[in-house]
Amino acid sequence: MSSSDKILNMFKEAELYRKQGLLDETLQQYRKIEKIILKTEKIRHKASLLEKLSIKIKYIDEQINSYNESPTMPVVSEKARNLMRSMFSIDDPEVMGSASLGEAIVLARFGQYAAASQVFESLFDYDHLRMHAAKKMLEYGLEYKTEMEMLRIIQKWEADHRFSIEDKNYLVKYLQDLLKTKPVSDHLEKTAAIEPESEIKEDHALDISAVYFEVPDETTTNLRKVKLGVSFQHGTRINVLVPESETSVSQYLKTGDIIHNVGLRSLRSISLATLYVQRIRKIDFGVQQGDTSITLKIINIITD
Numbered sequence: 001m002s003s004s005d006k007i008l009n010m011f012k013e014a015e016l017y018r019k020q021g022l023l024d025e026t027l028q029q030y031r032k033i034e035k036i037i038l039k040t041e042k043i044r045h046k047a048s049l050l051e052k053l054s055i056k057i058k059y060i061d062e063q064i065n066s067y068n069e070s071p072t073m074p075v076v077s078e079k080a081r082n083l084m085r086s087m088f089s090i091d092d093p094e095v096m097g098s099a100s101l102g103e104a105i106v107l108a109r110f111g112q113y114a115a116a117s118q119v120f121e122s123l124f125d126y127d128h129l130r131m132h133a134a135k136k137m138l139e140y141g142l143e144y145k146t147e148m149e150m151l152r153i154i155q156k157w158e159a160d161h162r163f164s165i166e167d168k169n170y171l172v173k174y175l176q177d178l179l180k181t182k183p184v185s186d187h188l189e190k191t192a193a194i195e196p197e198s199e200i201k202e203d204h205a206l207d208i209s210a211v212y213f214e215v216p217d218e219t220t221t222n223l224r225k226v227k228l229g230v231s232f233q234h235g236t237r238i239n240v241l242v243p244e245s246e247t248s249v250s251q252y253l254k255t256g257d258i259i260h261n262v263g264l265r266s267l268r269s270i271s272l273a274t275l276y277v278q279r280i281r282k283i284d285f286g287v288q289q290g291d292t293s294i295t296l297k298i299i300n301i302i303t304d
Helices: 003-019 023-039 046-065 078-087 099-109 113-125 127-144 147-158 165-180 247-252
Strands: 208-216 223-234 237-242 258-266 270-282 292-302
Touching: 003 023, 023 046, 023 223, 023 237, 023 292, 099 113, 099 127, 113 127, 127 147, 127 165, 147 165, 208 237, 208 247, 247 292, 258 292
Parallel strands: none
Antiparallel strands: 208 223, 208 258, 223 237, 237 292, 258 270, 270 292
């Protein structure tokens, strides 16, 4: 493969990341492209490519920096929603023959839980879809809502005549079971109401290569240590990729969580720190499809 073809493919992958809202991965990909262009002597329109790439990098960098000021998810266009409807085959058992159910699931996966909830609730009119839609609404709701908010949803369904008494009892039990699968250890403080400020100045942040913390073991009641390599760092914000095989990690952490006693490996040492889970995104396309991208903010580092 020629350098030009490789660069073109990398641009396509960066665009896929950008469309999924994976800004850190997009910026990282642009940086890789920039290095390849700079190292390659014989490449057509080199100066023009670098200029265009510089504009893209600046734009993504500004989006990342403005994320905290505007943390709400972008609204998905109707065109994008039509694409989402086509992402599930009608034969897929998860959608039970319903394109709308497939759309709701994809919306939820892309962080559009409010829009997904509307679609899920519209399916309550159909006997064969009602319970499946309600269960999916609870499952994805725990990724974006607090436990109290999910309990309020259950209470709202108590007055919904479309659910039988048996259905309502089942859904209460189902939510309880979902909550049990996400035990809380001493290392995790659940959902902060307001994102905490970092005690570290952006230009004083260490270059972190890996993070270490504990998650519940899927086979026992004990905790196990997990090491995740840092794929990208932007000041006090670090990005890690969780392999698809590490389901316990991606299920354990939720946006808004505060993790205590996390090991941070730098060139000099391993330090203990407190981290805030800023963003979690499932990668649905590209080379890292199936993995989970998690953006962590360093709140403080224990120096003693």
